[in-house]
Amino acid sequence: MEIEQLERIASQVRRDIVRMVHGCQSGHPGGSLGCTDLLVALYFHQMELKESDDSQPIFDMSGAGEDVFFLSNGHISPVWYSVLGRRGYFPVPEMATFRKLNSRLQGHPTTHEDLPGVRIASGSLGQGLSVALGVAMAKKLDGDDHFVYCLMGDGEQQEGQVWEAATFAPHHQVDNLIAFIDLNGQQIDGPTVKVMNNRDLGAKYEAFGWEVLHITHGNDMAAIVKGLQEAKGKAGHGKPVMVLLETGMGYGVDFMMGSHKWHGVAPNDEQLAAALGQLEETMGDY
Amino acid sequence: MKKYTFTEKKDTRSGFGAGMQQLGQQNENVVALCADLVGSLKLDAFIKENPDRFIQCGISEANMIGVSAGLAIGGKIPFATTFANFATGRVYDQIRQSVAYSHKNVKICASHAGLTLGEDGATHQILEDLGMMKMLPGMTVINPCDYNQTKAATIAIAEYDGPVYLRFGRPVVPIFTADDQKFEIGKAWMVSEGTDVSIFATGHLVWEAIQAGEILEAEGISAEVVNIHTIKPLDEEAILKSVAKTGCAVSAEEHNRLGGLGDSIAQVLVKNTLVPQEYVAVDDSFGESGTPAQLMEKYGLTAKDIVAAAKRAIARK
Known part of the structure; x- marks a missing residue:
């Protein structure tokens, strides 16, 4: 798919995000907006997904014979729900039920309500990388040469389990795993360097035995597509791959950008209108 | 009172090891994981016969639970093993979110449960594990009584689709149940x-x-x-x-x-x-x-x- 087309999808996804969060007056727009370009690039360009003859995705839990994605920082569920919906995993109008009673679109992703596209609950941080490793190892046992992708937050790197997984992956040469850290430098209580400085995550993962790549313009679709290709090229050589993706929290909506303030706050009616004014409607609002 | 006699005493964990060996031969989807306690969990025979289906996790129980959930997504039947204390209390949130709430077919198999691991003391004993595990919606909780029953239970839980906590121990106890018993989950x-x-x-x-x-x-x-x-x-x-x-x-x-x-x-x-x-x-x-x-x-x-x-x-x- 052309870069421009991907960018148009991303614009709609950003509209979906702010509308979803506004609709229930809760949720996490900041990180969702920042990771929009990555998730669009993955689901509409990079990942090999099982599809029916009319290009609709076919979801099964095992993900055998296709690439699979895990969202470890589950609080950015709005971006994942929008991308899954727009990709055809479930009806787009269902986005209106986000975080409401009896919805499949729970505040944090879950398998409990059988939402197609989701394979594990996430939200309690630090667990997704381990889960992705398990799936990657199952693929190896089955001779399935597809990739497993996993996105984590940078604040999430403060969880101890992440480093258990970081040690485990190179030891077992899980080289069909491509993980991402969303380096937006913000977490709930403030800038990550102030709350708990992760220091040089690239150097850390390298020291743990990972192949490390940087995408310094994590909201530039062309840079992401190029970076993803590069990451794929690094996979399959005995080492897991870590991509450090530098994004802007709240990217795409000027007053939400670059601050932890919009980590978990919903816009009011005026703010919603202001945000939507900056985002072109390209695929039709739900 | 029906009379029960025994000719041999064995540890229930050895019943688990024997069950795992049989599962290794019977079911190619069974994968064993352990957090640096292979000898204590009696996994040697399984590992020897199925080296590709054993995953050493090192002393990292939280990651082991997550990897197990992932293996289950991929269609495997993971048996995550360690001491009962580290298999439950240490990783309660991992079990809660990635296994129970996500309803993954993970078998958490825990040795050295209760007081009777003995000399190591309270840091390694656990007396709260049944409570923690039974409170998780959808979790099956099993505590067999002797070597034969533990072996039978181990084999039975591989056939059952859903998360299970299987608890057993270290001391030798009389073997008084039949060696050919069929273990029925949920049937007293x-x-x-x-x-x-x-x-x-x-x-x-x-x-x-x-x-x-x-x-x-x-x-x-x-x-x-x-x-x-x-x-x-x-x-x-x-x-x-x-x-x-x-x-x-x-x-x-x-x-x-x-x-x-x-x-x-x-x-x-x-x-x-x-x-x-x-x-x-x-x-x-x-x-x-x-x-x-x-x-x-x-x-x-x-x-x-x-x-x-x-x-x-x-x-x-």
């Missing part, structure tokens, strides 16, 4: 019928309950001994049927009296009938170092304690 096993008191025992306490039944019989009291190997789902029908006959109950477990089998039984009784129940369990405390026999004695988990509890229960009828 009638050990010996009686008319005066129902003794509902689980794990290592089942043998103690049998001994207690014999002591009571010598005193003219007829005890019914029931092996509740599955704490959840609980065989409520078997419990109610037994107390309808005997009119009182004793629960016996190597666990804190709070939150274990006793409380599960009490809930059934209070909802359905009014019969007295006495607990044989650890009285809301941690364990300590000592030999298994010394600890069972000090913390009140022997046949003698079950006899006393049975008499108290009968007196309250």
Whole structure:
């Protein structure tokens, strides 16, 4: 798919995000907006997904014979729900039920309500990388040469389990795993360097035995597509791959950008209108 | 009282190891994981025969639970193994989110449960695991009584689709159940019928309950001994049927009296009938170092304690 087309999808996804969060007056727009370009690039360009003859995705839990994605920082569920919906995993109008009673679109992703596209609950941080490793190892046992992708937050790197997984992956040469850290430098209580400085995550993962790549313009679709290709090229050589993706929290909506303030706050009616004014409607609002 | 004899004593964890060896030969989807305790979990035979289906996780239990959930997504049947303390309390949130809430087909298999790992003391003993695991929606909780039953349970849980906590231990205990038994999850096993008191025992306490039944019989009291190997789902029908006959109950477990089998039984009784129940369990405390026999004695988990509890229960009828 052309870069421009991907960018148009991303614009709609950003509209979906702010509308979803506004609709229930809760949720996490900041990180969702920042990771929009990555998730669009993955689901509409990079990942090999099982599809029916009319290009609709076919979801099964095992993900055998296709690439699979895990969202470890589950609080950015709005971006994942929008991308899954727009990709055809479930009806787009269902986005209106986000975080409401009896919805499949729970505040944090879950398998409990059988939402197609989701394979594990996430939200309690630090667990997704381990889960992705398990799936990657199952693929190896089955001779399935597809990739497993996993996105984590940078604040999430403060969880101890992440480093258990970081040690485990190179030891077992899980080289069909491509993980991402969303380096937006913000977490709930403030800038990550102030709350708990992760220091040089690239150097850390390298020291743990990972192949490390940087995408310094994590909201530039062309840079992401190029970076993803590069990451794929690094996979399959005995080492897991870590991509450090530098994004802007709240990217795409000027007053939400670059601050932890919009980590978990919903816009009011005026703010919603202001945000939507900056985002072109390209695929039709739900 | 039906007579039970034994010719051999073995640890229940060895029953687990034997079950794993058989599963390794029978079911190619079974994968074993361990957090640096392969010898303690008796996994040597499985690993030797299936080196590609064993994943050494090192001393990283949280990651082991997550990797297990991932393997289950990929269609494998992961058996995540370590000591009961590290398999539950240490990783409760990982089990809660990635296994129970996500309903993954992960088998959490825990050795050295209860007091009877002995000398290592309270940091390695756990008396809260049944409570923690049974509170998780959708979790099946099993605590078999001897080598043969543990082996049978290990094989049975591979056939069942869903998360399971299987708990066993380190001390050698008499082998008194059949070596060809079929293990039925959720179905209580009638050990010996009686008319005066129902003794509902689980794990290592089942043998103690049998001994207690014999002591009571010598005193003219007829005890019914029931092996509740599955704490959840609980065989409520078997419990109610037994107390309808005997009119009182004793629960016996190597666990804190709070939150274990006793409380599960009490809930059934209070909802359905009014019969007295006495607990044989650890009285809301941690364990300590000592030999298994010394600890069972000090913390009140022997046949003698079950006899006393049975008499108290009968007196309250």
